[in-house]
Amino acid sequence: MGKLAIVLASGELEKIQAASIIASVASTLGNEVIIFATMDGLMAFRKDIVEKKAWKTAGDLGKGMIEANVPLFIDTLKQAKEVGNLKLYACGMIMDMLRMKIDEFVDIFDDVVGVSAFLGMVEDAKVIFI
Amino acid sequence: MTMEAESDRVIDARGSYCPGPLMELIKAIKEEETGKIIEVWSSDESSAKDIPEWVKKAGHELIGVFKESDYWRIVVRKTK
Numbered sequence: 001m002g003k004l005a006i007v008l009a010s011g012e013l014e015k016i017q018a019a020s021i022i023a024s025v026a027s028t029l030g031n032e033v034i035i036f037a038t039m040d041g042l043m044a045f046r047k048d049i050v051e052k053k054a055w056k057t058a059g060d061l062g063k064g065m066i067e068a069n070v071p072l073f074i075d076t077l078k079q080a081k082e083v084g085n086l087k088l089y090a091c092g093m094i095m096d097m098l099r100m101k102i103d104e105f106v107d108i109f110d111d112v113v114g115v116s117a118f119l120g121m122v123e124d125a126k127v128i129f130i
Numbered sequence: 131m132t133m134e135a136e137s138d139r140v141i142d143a144r145g146s147y148c149p150g151p152l153m154e155l156i157k158a159i160k161e162e163e164t165g166k167i168i169e170v171w172s173s174d175e176s177s178a179k180d181i182p183e184w185v186k187k188a189g190h191e192l193i194g195v196f197k198e199s200d201y202w203r204i205v206v207r208k209t210k
Binding site: 021024025028029030068069070071076079080082083084 | 145150157160184187188
């Protein structure tokens with residue numbers, strides 16, 4: 001099986017949901033999956049935003065997902081980490097810029113890395129940018 | 131109700147949507163021993179269609195997908 005990397009730069013719930021489902025299922029089928037959360041994609045993991053379910057949405061679909069009994073990306077990714085080979089990395093540049101600490105985000109990240117470290121990890125991976 | 135081998139574990143994931151039922155099944159497969167039969171109930175049709183695809187790719191045995199009144203029972207044997 002292969003190696004899949006997702007650069008999650010969008011903070012829109014619809015995109016994060018799609019990325020998390022694809023990443024999670026791939027990680028349970030023998031693939032090594034890496035998610036690099038950066039820009040608004042990283043902000044979607046902020047504790048205060050997660051608690052209030054205050055994600056940006058592209059439209060009504062995203063709002064409907066929050067209201068419906070849909071497994072949200074945080075839960076899907078946590079489950080995938082338990083049963084699959086999935087690692088999540090937070091972008092260090094954004095955290096430095098905004099003077100944020102990793103404990104301001106939900107407890108799901110394996111590490112905080114910069115772009116060089118990320119590029120090193122994904123040299124042999126298929127990369128999807130969302 | 132369709133008769134088949136008795137399941138060792140039943141997961142009721144009715145009311146949840148993709149990928150909820152699948153992720154619950156995967157967790158159960160990880161926890162159970164090889165040879166055990168696990169069935170997952172899903173009211174979500176896309177899960178009923180997609181879970182067999184996962185089972186095939188993961189190399190387990192799909193015993194069957196059984197349509198009940200308003201949900202599906204997807205029955206799987208863990209083979210490895």
